[in-house]
Amino acid sequence: MKMFSCFQNFRFTSLHSIPARTFSLLKELAYVNGKWVNANSRSTFPVLNPVNCDVINNVPDMDVSDFHVAINTAANAFETFKKTTAKERSDLLRSWYNLMVTHSEDLANILTRENGKSLAESRAEIKYGNSFVEWFSEEARRIDGEILQAPIRNRELLLLRQPVGVAALITPWNFPHAMITRKAAAAIAAGCTCIIKPSEDTPLSALAIADLAEKAGFPPGIFNVLTTSIRNSAAVGKELCEHPKVRVLSFTGSTAVGKILYRQCASTMKRLSLELGGNAPYIVFNSANLDIAVSGAMASKFRNTGQTCVSSNRFFVEGRVFDEFIEKFLKKMNNEIKLGDGSKDGITHGPLIKESQLKMVDSLVKDAISKGATIHCGGKILSELGPLFYAPTLITGVTKDMQIYNTEIFGPVAVINKFHEEEEVIREANNTPFGLAGYFFSQDISQVFRVARSLEVGMVGVNEGLISCAEAAFGGVKESGLGREGSKRGIDDYVDIKYLCIGNIQH
Template identity: 50%
Template sequence: MDFLRAGVRRHTFARIQCRQLHLLQNKAYVEGKWISAGSGNVFKVENPADDSLIAKVPDMGAADAKKAIDAAAEAFKSWKNTTPKERSNILRCWYEIVEANSKDLAAIVTAESGKPLSESYGELAYGNSFLDWFADCARHVKGEMILSPWPNKQIMVTRQPVGVVSVITPWNFPFAMITRKVGALLAAGCTCVVKPSEDTPLTALAAIQLAEQAGVPKGVINVITSSRKNVAEVGKVLCEDPHVRLISFTGSTVVGKVLSAHAAKGVKRVGLELGGNAPFIVFPSADIGRALDHAMLAKFRNNGQACVGANRFLIHEDVYDQFVNGFKEHIQKKCKLGPGTHEGVTCGPLINLEQAKKVSSFVEDAVNKGARTLVGGRFATDLGNKFFESTLIDNVKPGMKVYHDEVFGPVASVIKVKSEEEALEIANSTKHGLAAYVFTKDLGQAFRMSRDLEFGMVAINDGILSTAEAPFGGIKESGIGREGSMHGVEEYTEIKYTLMSGLEK
């Protein structure tokens, strides 16, 4: 196993001893065994803060994916017949073990994702809340008895687990996206194969070590790892194999469409949580101080690399100057860029060079077309090649990419609006429909915005809306289905109708 070398720069995890990296794993997990790729190939997982090597993990291909699916299919035969109480107890145990190992997990999350340790702890608390929640939900999956239109007959409706689930997760929340999906499907009685992002596979492998300790039987959860080179062939198998009955994916809309096309060949169900382009709307009646504080949360959490992150700030002309000046001041005071292990850092590096270049291109495009940079707008090259300054731009127009497309980085664009109608028109003028944020003290306006915004989730006077108890998901090209809440468990069940007849004797 390749650990961080003692000679790397001071701000890497060399100072975090093996005590905090004992969960670091360099094998994939299939049928309860830690295994290598059939080819023997590996790929590197690097720290985005300084490109230092953390570990090498198996570079698996189609044959490895098939092996993992077969293991999940075999395990489903027995797992589907476990009682809800048994599944609940295992999920509760997993939750408790994660709680006990949060420090070690946080070190791995920060090492491979680059986010500050404080945010890694926050993600672990959030992600573990799903295990806590789904441990309860497991015992509350219900059917129903429906009054029959015929005498001496009874209509019974039950929910049964859908079967083997392919789980494909992103790099921005490498722990929470595992637990939000796997916790729900386990509660429903399904088994799975997890393919984490090639940028952040180590968190998934660490989480599954703890699931194994919690008593999850072999084959119920399987984790395969693959590089970008093999991801297409692995994804195809995960979608088209006949044993797989549902594909759960969080990531870009482009990839979501590809996976949907593969799944359609077998008429398989899909759960898709895709891109977002969240508006952040501030009206004259709003508490501007509160709006500013929550703007920082909605925009710069995980350095803007969040699907529900605010992208377009639509500010009413009556409070525009006040908000923009305040936002600029907040960014300058509260955004501290640096390696995630440094004390006080609030914004780490972007995940990879491709992402860094993409964010930079958005700003360059806007500035070239007349936008004005109020704060940031450049790489902090003294820190490394993936550190981009927290940025605020105004004078944003429809012809600019930031006006229509999701940035997925630390760039906030402000647009002046004259009315509620204009704010709605701009907010809804996107193919995405995941999250929206509205700040107003006008109750009628709050209800109108909730009704008229074409988004699956709307937060009124708050910049953080995700919680295990609420249904998370979008409309339009932002996805299909819901995660979290009781609805999140039901996504992994099939409804069966049984007619009981001949009951007259």
């Protein structure tokens, strides 16, 4: 099957296809210190629609010199912003939230065009992303300290929680709205200022919410969005890690890149929040309600065409229900997935994000086929739909010598394995260096507690395939990262605890 390169075939999209109000949020400049600016070099790069490789817009290709200016700007702004009250920061975030709710449809339109996911999925992401801003607008007023019991008379002991400083936020392409709001809202609630580096594939969502932050009255310098191409990304990432004025770095992306950033941050002993790769097991026990398990599998596996860090990656189905699960899953895949341009009515799923992703998925499937795996549906590139579409695929008969067995697929490919014993499946589920999310389905209450405690992951979905929400602590164990986002724990990475010992108090 012929591969197509977006960068060999791109053309400019018709701006008439973009609603007028949405167009007002479609930016072609970066946002630094309350101003819309070009790169110092005046260089730009195109943002492509993965459906057809049309150019949506060109944005500044900013380099280390641009980021150096932005870091100093954010550091200067922090000196004032750290003195604001929790109520002031809460009100600021609430104003931002209200504007994002008002412009939800515009944000969804931009997201669909640059990411490729359907409008229905984009609307869900905007609602999900906005919920973090709402949540942290409320949490801002609950960043409390502590009064401790002193072991010595005439002393008072206190713990204060104070903002760390400048926060560098590096976000991925698969959730370009929610990954920014989840990080930035927590940082701003704590009193930090932000430097945001969105993915080169999806910078337009970041610029759109920067526009709304400006309209919400954010003071200059506290919310900065700088765009950069893949050419400058490594150098810019290194600058954010090693610059002494950046005091916390939050990154969502691959484990390989996360390890590089981890090492680079060591020179300045920076605070780190890393949400990295996953290899989520999805276990269906004999006692499971199969209809619920199949519906959960559809949501967990195929959301964003399989391009999510918590996507079910390794399915394990117990022997007695294996054949029935396959039958029901195939039926749902055939009946409920409609591939195409996500901006069109009736489309449920879009393309993969870029050619390298398509090649990786195709290579994994071909390797499995060549070594004897069974393809029940899909298993091919759908070039008739566009350059980056891959057919939803279901595979069984996978063995450990196949590359796909223990690789994070990040595509619409479900690999179903059969098992017979609980201990066996827990051993296989945990046999990975990753530990972000895991899912299992059972109606045996004793088994629920046993398995939930045994899975080596940071998040467990029990009889549920979609588990993320603002109230929950999102994050992994092992090589899936450090720290937690969302929930009341989401503030922790952006505050320092200062201990005060006040002595010689006269009683």
